[in-house]
Amino acid sequence: MDNITKERIRAWTPLGRPALSIAATEHPEQKRFEAFARQWQEISASISWTDSSQPADLPGFFLKNNILYSALPLERELPPFLKSLDALDKPGPDDGIQKILNHIDVPCRLTLYIALQCPHCPGMVERLIPLAGACEKIHLHIIDGSLFPEKARKDKVMSAPCLILDDDTRWTGAVAEEEIVDMIVNKESMDLDTMALKTILEDGRAAWITERMLGSNRLFKGFSGLLLHETWSVRLGAMVVVEALAEKAPALCADLEKILIDAFSTQDMPVQGDILYTLGEIGTPDTRDWIAAQKETLSHTDLKDAADEAIQSIKDRF
Structure with missing residues (x-):
């Protein structure tokens, strides 16, 4: 920090005492963020700094549970950072936008x-932090692309500011809150990706996923990713949904069946076991024959048992 930055921090009088938590990662830049927080503490007691238990891919500061700031608020970014922290202690956006956010x-x-x-x-930081602060469904991640060039390259970011909604819709340059909120509200809900669906599952809303897919007679774009997820509890939640689909809309499972069969050989053993269980719930006699052929190539006893159970499950239904 230069002297001007230090003086601005000393002079800042927040509306309350913001509580920020430091994301814990193994990233090489992690120590830089921890050092920044320590230096702030030495300059001013205006912020309460704690260590976060929330998972994060990049170092940063959680301003709220749904807002991660993976940047160091220096130079141009310090004033909007301070202004945004104050905004989190004030009423949210104007009534018109807030009503939309509530829905x-x-x-x-x-x-x-x-x-x-x-x-x-x-300006974009000042707009977006209060927006996410007013709606916990919006998970905002602010990233300094120069600090994390590998992440920027992965997301194909060529200039700043660049705003990306759910990995597909993007804006370059300044954009108004109304346009962002309109895109969020009107985005086709069946295009939800695996990460968004995982969040819904972890909120205990598996029934919501089931009802939406039954009501539209379509699978969410990212649903199959839940069944292939590395985390067992995520796969378990998705399998509960599949059981309901198999009972109420078996025709809807045909596309899912093909996706799981195509993915089987590329997955780790635990995921393969759950794929076999799922195929047992939704599979046809042709699937039964495929499982029987796969069984001959399996070396692990647990997978062989899972294959036998899936085959029997399909036999029981046909």
């Missing part, structure tokens, strides 16, 4: 890439 039912992810020298980035 957002599906979690979404907004990723904002910024750069310290960018003239438009501070």
Whole structure:
């Protein structure tokens, strides 16, 4: 920090005492963020800093559970950072936008890439943090692309500010809150990706996923990813949904069946076992024959047993 930054921090009098938590990661930049928080504490007691237990891919500061700031608020970014922290202690956006935010039912992810020298980035930070602060369904991640170039390359970010909604819709340059909220609300809900659906599952809303797919007679774009997820509890929640689909809309499972068969050989053993269970719930006699052929190539006893159970399950239904 330079002296100007230190003086701004000393002079800042927040509306309350913001509580920020430091994301814990193995990233090489982690120590830089921890050092920044320590230095802030030495300069001012205006912020309460704690260690976060929330999972995070990049270092950063959780301003709220749904807002991760993976940037160091220096130079141009310090004033909007301070202003945004104050905004989190104030009433949210104007009544019109707040009413729309109150009706957002599906979690979404907004990723904002910024750069310290960018003239438009501070304004975007000032708009988006209060927006996410007013709606916990909006998961906002602000990233300094110069600190994390590998992440920026992965997301194909060429300039800042760049705002990405759920990995597909994106804006470059300044954009108004109304346009962002309109896109969130009107985005086709059946296009939800695996990460968004995982959030819904973890909220205990497996029935919501089931009802939406039955009502539209379509699978969510990211649903199969839940059944292939590395975390067992996520796969378990998805299998509960599959059981309901198999009972009420077996025709809907045909596409899912093909996806799981195509993915089987590329998965680890625990996921393969759950694929076999799922195929047993939704499979046809042709699937039964495929499982029987796969069984001959399996070496692990647990997988052989899972194959036998899946075959029997299909036989019981046909």
